[in-house]
Amino acid sequence: MRINLVWKQYDVLVVGSGGAGSNAAETASEMGASVLLVAKDPLSASDTKISEGIATVRASGSEDDSEDTLSENLQLAGGDLPDAKITSAFAKDSQTAYDKVRANGLRPKISAITKNPDPLPLPMGGHTKRRSIGHKNSGVAFGHANWNSIVKDAKIDYKEDCWLVDIITENNKDDTKSFVGALIYDAQRGELLAVVCPSIVIASGGLSTIYFPKTDTMRGNTGDSYAIAARAGAELIDMEQIQFLPFCLTSPPAFEGLLGGEPVTASYLGVLRDKNKKVILDGVYLRTRAECSAAIMKAVEDGRGTKNGGAYLDMTANKRAPKSGVYFMNFLKGSLPSAYNNVRQAMSKSESQCEDLWEVRPSAHYMMGGIRVDENCCSIGGSEGLKNDGIVGLFAAGQAMGGLFGANRLGSTSLTEGAVFGQRAGKNAALRARNISGMNRLNKKLFIEKAKKVNSLIGQKGHLHASRIKLTIQRKCWENLGPIRDEERLNKTKLFVSKTRKKLKNVKISNSTKWNQGLIEYLELENMIDTAELMAFAALERNGSLGGHVRADCPNISLFSKPYSTIVRFVNNGLNVTRLPRQQTEFKKLIKFKFEEQKKFLGAKILRLMPMILKDRVLEKRYKKIMNIQKSSITVQPGSVEAAFGDRKIL
Amino acid sequence: MTKKETKDRQYLNVTIVTHSEGKDMPVNFKYKKRHDREKPMALDVLLQAQETKLPDLAFRYGCRARNCGVCTIDINGLPRIACRSVVRENDKLKAMSTLPVITDLVVRRDQISRQLRGKIYRNSGGNDLNVDASEDYHELTSCIECYACLHNCPMHEKNSSDPSESNERYEYGNPFSLLKLQTIVMDPVSSNSQKNDAITQAVNLGLDTCLNCPGCKCGIGIDLKGKVVNPLINASKKIAEK
Structure with a gap:
């Protein structure tokens, strides 16, 4: 059996239908480009749809929230790894990009006072300003808006159930490399699509599926974007920086890895304890996710982990406070409704009421590194970061791109990332298509060769199954490329990768052309293998702990040392890894940041040690302050809907 | 407890109906529980x-947490979201009966x-975005697009059951499509002409079928009859009167 090759021609090909993909497709289409959007999953079923639905919008909480402030927050949180041009672009566009999503039907709660969308009452971890806007129905509300943007005016062609196999590039005379098209397996129709086009937006980021446990991030996160771009010769940046969410559930099996809470929802008195109930991290609500994940995994490494390989999140002090306890429970339930829903279903009543400790563990979530691009989402390369050293015509947005978050992602930023850079990628992809007049000297051979390769897999005989090898990869990656790494483990990963790659020729694939699950699993497995390898090389190069990357065999990388990003790329029969020096934040600002960080932690510590009566009074005041009801507190009953800082379930 | 009873408690017998080349093939599967009390x-x-x-x-x-809406299958003939539906002894797991099956439990959804397409035009058109949407609007946008609502829908049943390749889009509507149209009607940012367009689209998709229907059932509990179908019928009557 052979899968038929079908030729298509477009200006812009968009891969992925989540926040980044839908925004890219809409923007490119608005600029007059003909657009084909393909996705593995049904339309808009993506990490955006399953997210908590909280978006960063600059200056939504206070007018003094300048572009520089937001950009600096991202820089400092990211350990100076983020590209300043990219963080500036994020800060510059956050409002307009968000409004574009709202134009497609996203409706946040509007503040009666400011007449603008109302941000969460507390700045999320690492943000110095309140600027995170929650939405009713969480990410599902974004899912609808994204769906609308693709379907609404019939200009964007789209296909579900399509797996991008590889992208096709041509070498030009001037030594540059151009994108010329892509080969796609349309499983629904049982066809191979040869899409000829000058621009591609890769917006199918995410690689959490190379691990287990993982959060509710989509099953399809098999690292496709990174592997496919790298195989075509693109550079990837900061690939060691994957975010593990610290407070995920450990049991029952159907809930393993799903989100339970975030540092901010641990609130003022939340602490982490090991199995002996000894405090291993305090001031949890001020900590970054990576700090919490590392604390839990270190306890597990030292044999102080809980039964299911985690630690205890203790929020009982918040709950016990006689006056502020009620406010806390409302805050917890309202802040992350879908996470709290997981908790309610998976834990006992006393646990979900925070009268008992939560058993939590980290789980793989978000990729902060990715395809190396500039602020316009163009693939770039070399020490100068030039477009001509990248793949001309290749654009990446959302989780697929690197350079925005560096070593740590602040909460609520990824939905905005999808919108901001989806729109930028769509615009620039369309502009490039406008300047290219037809693909007159198209080299059809390149497509046909790739298609032949896919067809040679159909009916492949063997005794192995890709779906099972994937499970082994998930286990091995957790052990050796997970929240705790060292040289030995990373070398094991490299070895494991090369062994597994050799097994591919013994993977059995059936004869069918339409929805060939064996072929799908094979294509994804290949991407998982390549991605794990790219990550292992980057993780070896970064010989110190920083952000999402924790090296047990090396000291922490200080904020004051010279920052660098890692760059990995495939070269002839191998892999090349280099360091890219990054601009360090001014010393003065670094010291101020460190000082304020320490002050906050100290404050949290003192608060925790205060006598209950005093503590309770301080907290009641704080909760009331963030609920904007200081003056009317007499008329409002604690625990009532009005006291729940606005209708809390919205957030 | 006898040996057999202990063994029974460790396993759960289910039937998985696989599908290829247009044919169903039921397979008996013994699920091994990970612990005694696992459901x-x-x-x-x-x-x-x-x-x-x-x-x-x-x-x-997709997400294992009832949010992405893609894992819907039929359990004993009724649509269920697979990641959050407990399986019992002798249950039968099969592809949704309301959509054409591609392979095994995978159905085609994009028709x-x-x-x-082209019928849900949305644009603020310069309208103020800073207005609060009603509770009803938010109830509608909680839809996760699981398509459980297609079950027993007389409007959807009017579509040809022939899963031929030419059938790129369905002619007749379904509760989900009506929900998307009603969302436009409920959106405080929509203009009156956009709202009227949405109502007309609902009529064109076969809204009259709903008149004699006892109502549809949502996979996650949205009041489809009360919040979608009835308001659309009433609004369409008003337009007809004019």
Whole structure:
């Protein structure tokens, strides 16, 4: 059996239908480009749809929230790894990009006072300003808006159930490399699509599926974007920086890895304890996710982990406070409704009421590194970061791109990332298509060769199954490329990768052309293998702990040392890894940041040690302050809907 | 407890109906419980089947947390969200009966979104975005697009059941499509002409079928009859009167 090759021609090909993909497709289409959007999953079923639905919008909480402030927050949180041009672009566009999503039907709660969308009452971890806007129905509300943007005016062609196999590039005379098209397996129709086009937006980021446990991030996160771009010769940046969410559930099996809470929802008195109930991290609500994940995994490494390989999140002090306890429970339930829903279903009543400790563990979530691009989402390369050293015509947005978050992602930023850079990628992809007049000297051979390769897999005989090898990869990656790494483990990963790659020729694939699950699993497995390898090389190069990357065999990388990003790329029969020096934040600002960080932690510590009566009074005041009801507190009953800082379930 | 009873408690017998080349093939599968009291979800069963007996079993899933809406299958003939539906002894897991099956438990879904292509024009058109949407609007946008509502829908049943390739989009509507149209009607940012367009589209999709229907059932509990169908019928009557 052979899968038929079908030729298509477009200006812009968009891969992925989540926040980044839908925004890219809409923007490119608005600029007059003909657009084909393909996705593995049904339309808009993506990490955006399953997210908590909280978006960063600059200056939504206070007018003094300048572009520089937001950009600096991202820089400092990211350990100076983020590209300043990219963080500036994020800060510059956050409002307009968000409004574009709202134009497609996203409706946040509007503040009666400011007449603008109302941000969460507390700045999320690492943000110095309140600027995170929650939405009713969480990410599902974004899912609808994204769906609308693709379907609404019939200009964007789209296909579900399509797996991008590889992208096709041509070498030009001037030594540059151009994108010329892509080969796609349309499983629904049982066809191979040869899409000829000058621009591609890769917006199918995410690689959490190379691990287990993982959060509710989509099953399809098999690292496709990174592997496919790298195989075509693109550079990837900061690939060691994957975010593990610290407070995920450990049991029952159907809930393993799903989100339970975030540092901010641990609130003022939340602490982490090991199995002996000894405090291993305090001031949890001020900590970054990576700090919490590392604390839990270190306890597990030292044999102080809980039964299911985690630690205890203790929020009982918040709950016990006689006056502020009620406010806390409302805050917890309202802040992350879908996470709290997981908790309610998976834990006992006393646990979900925070009268008992939560058993939590980290789980793989978000990729902060990715395809190396500039602020316009163009693939770039070399020490100068030039477009001509990248793949001309290749654009990446959302989780697929690197350079925005560096070593740590602040909460609520990824939905905005999808919108901001989806729109930028769509615009620039369309502009490039406008300047290219037809693909007159198209080299059809390149497509046909790739298609032949896919067809040679159909009916492949063997005794192995890709779906099972994937499970082994998930286990091995957790052990050796997970929240705790060292040289030995990373070398094991490299070895494991090369062994597994050799097994591919013994993977059995059936004869069918339409929805060939064996072929799908094979294509994804290949991407998982390549991605794990790219990550292992980057993780070896970064010989110190920083952000999402924790090296047990090396000291922490200080904020004051010279920052660098890692760059990995495939070269002839191998892999090349280099360091890219990054601009360090001014010393003065670094010291101020460190000082304020320490002050906050100290404050949290003192608060925790205060006598209950005093503590309770301080907290009641704080909760009331963030609920904007200081003056009317007499008329409002604690625990009532009005006291729940606005209708809390919205957030 | 006898040996057999202990063994029974460790396993759960289910039937998974696989599908290829237009034919159904039921497969008996013994799910091995991970602990005595485990009450596995349908997705747990499908994942274990793929890991053991049926390595190429095709099924959709995404988030494991009832949010993405892609893992809907039929359990004993009724649509269920696989990641959050507990499986019992002798249950039968099968592809949704309301959509054409591609392979095993995977159905084709995009003929539904295509019927709204170009028909849900949305644009603030310069309208103020800073207005609060009603509770009803937010109830509608909690839809996760699981398509459980297609079950027993007389409007959807009018569509040709022939899953031929030419059938790119369905002619007749379904509760989901009506929900998307009613969302436009409920949106405080929509202009009056956009709202009227949406109502007209609902009529064109076969809204009159709903007049004699006892009502539809939502997979996650949205009041489809009360919040979608009835308001659309009433609004369409008003337009007709004019």
